Amino acid sequence: MLLSKLLxxxxxxxxxxxxxxxxxxxVTNSLNAKxxxxxxxxxxxxxxxxxxxxxxxxxxxxxxxxERVLQISDNSVIQIKVASVRNINNFYT
Numbered sequence: 001m002l003l004s005k006l007l008x009x010x011x012x013x014x015x016x017x018x019x020x021x022x023x024x025x026x027v028t029n030s031l032n033a034k035x036x037x038x039x040x041x042x043x044x045x046x047x048x049x050x051x052x053x054x055x056x057x058x059x060x061x062x063x064x065x066x067e068r069v070l071q072i073s074d075n076s077v078i079q080i081k082v083a084s085v086r087n088i089n090n091f092y093t
Contacts, residue, residue: 006038011083015081016078017075021062033059053070067083
């Protein structure tokens with residue numbers, strides 16, 4: 001599915017390096033993030049997935065749903081900032 005289609009009903013606060021691309025899977029674990037996936041950085045009680053974006057990038061992931069913009073020098077990495085990643089539950093489980 002195209003990223004633009006996936007984000008149709010998402011209230012976006014900010015986008016960085018956006019370009020439309022194919023997304024085959026939406027994941028919440030950096031170990032499953034790879035090319036053509038979107039990694040959702042969920043903040044939990046003990047773990048903040050924002051801390052694992054480097055691992056996801058090393059695995060080939062280029063699209064991130066975040067609650068805070070990350071300092072990533074790679075301009076091919078897309079960041080979609082929303083108020084709460086956890087509250088966007090219509091496309092991941």
